[in-house]
Amino acid sequence: MDYTPVTPFRRTIDAAILKHQAATQEDLPPTGANKWEVLRELAAARDAFGLSDRDLTVLQALVSFHQATILGGNDSELIVHPSNKAICERLNGMPCSTMRRHLSNLVQTGFVVRRDSPNGKRYARRYGDEKVAFGFDLSPLALRFQEVCEAAEAVRAAEERYKRLRATVSLMRRDLAGLAEYGSSLRPDLGLWDQFSDLAVLAARDLRRKLEMADLKQIEKALGAALDQARDLLGDGNTENMSTNDAISEQHHQNSNKDLYDFEPRLEKARDPSNALERANAGVRVDRREDEGDPPQEPENQLMPNIPLGLVLASCQEFKSYAEQPVRHWHDLVRVADIVRPMMGISPSAWDEAKRYMGPEEASVVVVAMLERFGDIRSPGGYLRSLSTKAAIGEFSCGPMIMALMRRDAA
Structure with a gap:
């Protein structure tokens, strides 16, 4: 056609429409663009261009009227001319007024350009070898394909950063909750543990919502400061001798030392009346003092367990x-521990050794905690002896065992 109109039929025109009309005068890319790939990339970047999912549905219907898969290239005829009724049929019966509203947004954003005929009808005519069509020009999809791809990649990168930050915040919240729970058992005199626990609960509640990036960064900053403070409190000299290895990996500890404790019943049977076996164990220094005439000295009494009895009763149910x-x-x-101990296969000597180095109360806590995981412990007597050895040098506390049971019940 000799002339290409720029104004729509019986519709107002503005600067945006003139800008998009001028852009269509550029040459189409020689390689063209796959129309389905354009739609896929535009769907990912629709927010950047002010499009909705319903807008893209209408655009997809328009694109389906173009028979070729490639837009541009050797095909310069990119004007489709379906009627409103035909478009609505391909939109599964969308009301015509709704379709026209979304179509107007596509025109305003420049992804579709109107080529209206003198009477506003959409049609195509052939004059010899020349074809003249009036309708919707799809050439902006090919011309702006590179722009759409760059916007889609930026959106995907932002989504990936958001997912990583959200996962980081979730892990930090979990760590803070665990450290607060553990720290309250070791240092109940500090009120900061309740603050850390409350912060973890609030972070968990916030993560249920769709947060903005700035909100996530603020939560990450608050959790990071709290975690640093919690690690400093747990890493000072007051807690350096408290270990959680026995509470978290009882089964692993038993398996790695099974050669030492698998013969616990045989040691009990081989015990002679002269206490030779006890002299070979931890009581050798006491026996030497008795042989030398010095008054016997009992090991220093252990403190009461560092956890309340109510917490033990809530975490341990099997002994009841x-x-x-x-x-x-x-x-x-x-x-109760005296009653349960022989049923678990713990010998009297192992039980006495535990009470000597842990104290009767803490030794009882250990026994009822072991009963909760009795199926995972291969040799309860040998395992109790190993914990007694740690208690003798001040490297054991029953608190982590109870905390591990609480986490198991909460899981």
Whole structure:
């Protein structure tokens, strides 16, 4: 056609439409663009161009009227001319008024250009070898394909950064909750643990919503500061001798030392009346003092367990079926442990050694905690001896064992 109109039929025109009309005068890319790939990339970057999913649905219907898969290249005829009724049929019966509203947005954003006929109808005519068509020009899809791809890649990169930051915040929240729980068992005198726990709960509540990037960064900053403070408190000299290895990996500890403790029942049978075996174990120094005439010295009494009795009762349930009456005091728990101990295969000598180095109350906590995971411990007597050895040098606390049981129940 000799002349290409720039104004729509019986519609107002503005600067945006003139700009998009002028852009269509450029030459189409020689390689063209796959129309389905254009739609896929535009769907990823639709927010950057002010398009909605319904706008893209209407655009997809328009693109389907173009028979070729490649837009541009050797094909310069990119004007489709379906009627409103035909478009709505391909939109599964979308109301015509709704379709026209989304079509207007496509024109305003420049992805579709109107080529209206003198009477506003859409049609195509042939004059010899020349074809003249009036309708919707799809050439902007080919001309702006590179722009759409760059915008889609930027959106995907931003989404990836958001996912990574959200995962980081979730892990930091979990670590802070665990450190607060562990720290409150070791240092109950500090009120910061409750603040850390509250911060973790609030972060978990915020993560249920769709947060903005700036909000996530603020939460990450607050959690990072709290984690640094919690690690400093747990890493000072007051807690350096408290270990959690026995609480977290009982089964691994037992398997790695099974050659030492698998013969616990044989040691019990081989015990002679002269206490030779006890002299070979931890009591050798006491026996030497007795032989030398010095007054016997008992090991220093251990402190009471560093956790409240109520927490032990809440975490350990198996021993209650062996208790004749409800456990209300530490001496009640010691009496139950005396009953349960032989059923678990723990020898009297191992039990006495545990009470000597841990104290009766903490030794009872260890026994009822072991009962909770009795199926995972290969030799309970040998395992108890290993914990007694750690207690003798001040490297054991029953608190982490109870905390591990609480985490297991909460999982």
